[in-house]
Amino acid sequence: MTLLQLWYFNTLARVLHYTQAAKELHISQPSLSYAMKELEKELHVELFTRKNQKMILTPYGQRFLPYVQKALQILDNGKSALAEMTDAAEHVVNLGYFHSIAESFIPPLIESFYKIPSQRSIQFQFQEGTAFEIFSQIKNGELDLGFTTFRDDNVYACLVMQQPLYLVVPLKHPLAKKNAVTFQDFAHESLVALTKGNSLRQQMDQVFAKQDIIPKIVFEVQGCDAALRYIDLKFGVGILPEIPAFKSSRVVALPIADGGAEFIRNIYLIWDAVRILSPSMEKVKDFIVSNYSLNRQS
Secondary structure (H helix, E strand, O other): OOHHHHHHHHHHHHHOOHHHHHHHHOOOHHHHHHHHHHHHHHHOOOOEEEEOOEEEEOHHHHHHHHHHHHHHHHHHHHHHHHHHHHHHHHOEEEEEEOHHHOOOOHHHHHHHHOOOHHHOOOEEEEEEOOHHHHHHHHHOOOOOEEEEOOOOOOEEEEEEEEEEEEEEEEOOOHHHHOOOEEHHHHOOOEEEEEOOOOHHHHHHHHHHHHOOOOOEEEEEEOOHHHHHHHHHOOOOEEEEEOOHHHHHOOEEEEEEEEOOEEOEEEEEEEEEOOOOOOHHHHHHHHHHHHHHOOOOOO
16 A cells, blocks of 8 residues: 555545546546556455446445545645754754853844844754864854854854953952053963863963963863963963953953054854855855954955
């Protein structure tokens, strides 16, 4: 028994005319007749007969019809459910970002995105992680779009922000009264640093090496919040971006002058270079590039 046989039977039971049913089904009449004969052969009963030159359902056909209709309806419901899922999935964008832009950058971006009525049907699934985690999840397909400090030849990248980096010191530290500092100002300070492999740590190590400074690292931690806690407890100073926990900590964030310029790090919107983006993903990507790009796509 096949789905086509059930579909043909249901149509023929409704119109009770082989020629008309075949035309409606876009098949030949012999094909319809053969399909019904095969179905009757499998069921071991006759489903149709003639009475006064008119086709009618046999008692077996009448008994079988509600089950066929129910089965076809269930399949239609399943098809509709999948269509709804597919449609919904096409309107969901998985967007990743790291902690230090979670409050300052992401909410205003989403708010401005939704100001355009045609974009309000698009939904976001947000994922927060380290910059490297976001970068990796874009490359392995877990995220559609992501904000990170990493990029390579396997992703498209658009510069969207240059994030200031600060020397963060305890509230009563001798440097706390300065308006800004240079790397030489804290070259001999005990330093709370992020672990190796972190993009901020890489950037910090490069600058120290360039200035022939050997940093005195007393703690290595995984994230900015952990670094801030140790700084708050006066274990050392640290180089961090502005994060929400600044507001509740007893610290001072001092701008760092790097060769006369503000010490910053670049933040990119990235997406996979090979993957084909859905229309919703394209809308989000194009909106961010158009409104936040600091240079042409690289």
